[in-house]
Amino acid sequence: MLPPAARLAARRLLGLASSSASEAAARRLAPSPIAASSCAAAARGSVPSSRPFSTALNYHIDSPENKPGMKWEFSEANMKKVKEILSHYPSNYKQSGIIPLLDLAQQQHGGWVPVAAMDAIAKIVEVAPIRVYEVATFYTMFNRTKVGKYHLLVCGTTPCMIRGSREIEDTLLEHLGVKRNEVTSDGLFSVGEMECMGCCVNAPMIAVADYSKGSEGYTYNYYEDLTPKRVVEIVEMLRRGETPPRGTQHPERKNCGPAGGNTTLHGEPKPPPCRDLDAC
Structure with a gap:
């Protein structure tokens, strides 16, 4: 015989379980929003043009240039x-x-x-x-559809976003006349988004994956401290086959240092006294 407190707890648990089961049954009977929209589109004679983004990353649809059974081998x-x-x-x-x-x-x-x-x-x-x-x-860095010979990846994480990465991306898309993950008609450029690439102090930034020379000449470079004007200049340099200077694009900065040069740590730093156990 269970004590009264245990019996009360058991009744509450049974009540919760039956409530959860009723809600689950209702959810199973109710059509999902995605299924409902798909059925409505089919009734109108149209098919949705894209899948939800989260599932689009994992789906594969055979195409003439991308299907199992095709011959592929490493050089x-x-x-x-x-x-x-x-x-x-x-x-x-x-x-x-x-x-x-x-x-x-x-x-x-x-x-x-x-x-x-x-x-x-x-x-x-x-x-x-x-x-x-x-x-x-x-891993989203593996592309499963075609990209441009120069794949431009805009950092979209918080520090870069605060420093204007959305303006950088909008400028790129407008200048190239494409949407995100589309390839330009000449096959040279595509624009994607990447999560934090570790250059928050030089935000905003992009990475350029250069596939124009195959695996032998492949490069992956960062371009930091960008402005909308400068990112367009970089694109046009790449279009002309030139090599833009990588790293910070700020004229007064060196690597991650402050504009105008260091204001501290000009000499060899002194070791902390506690390293000398006798002095402590």
């Missing part, structure tokens, strides 16, 4: 890099090299990774293809 030069990468891991843990191999495949394939490349990597590391798919869909 002879990159196969040497593949062997070098795998040499860092025990022979029974080849799958540990999936991330660097995906990165190498992306460089070789012009900035994006097709399903056929993922299948090729699965064979190399001797795992089921799904093990490579789940890595490629988890």
Whole structure:
């Protein structure tokens, strides 16, 4: 026989459980907003043009240039890099090299990774293809659709946003005549968003992944302390095949130092006295 307090607690728990079950049943019976909108669109004879963003990152739809069964292999030069990468891991843990191999495949394939490349990597590391798919869909730095030869990534995290990263992105999109993640008609540029890249003190900033020279000439550079005017100048330099100076674009700054130079720490700093145990 349970004491009165225990019986009361049990009745409350049963009440909560039955309430939760009723709510869950109601949710199952009610149509979801996405399903309802899809049905309405089908009734009108139209199909929604895009999926919710969170699911679009994980879906794959076969296309003539991106579907399983297509032939894809690393170049002879990159196969040497593949062997070098795998040499860092025990022979029974080849799958540990999936991330660097995906990165190498992306460089070789012009900035994006097709399903056929993922299948090729699965064979190399001797795992089921799904093990490579789940890595490629988890990390957003792996592009699974075409990008420009110069993929411009605007930092959208708080410090850069406060310092004007939205204006930088809007300027890029307007200047290039594209939307985010679209490629310009000449195939040169695309604009995406990246989370914090560690240069908050030089905000706002962008990274430029340069796939114009293949994996042998691949570069990934930061351009910091940007203004809308300066970011357009950088784009036009890239268009002309020039190499913009990387790092801070502020004329009075050196690396992450203050404008005009350091005001402190001009000499060798003195060690704290507590390092000398006898002096303490």
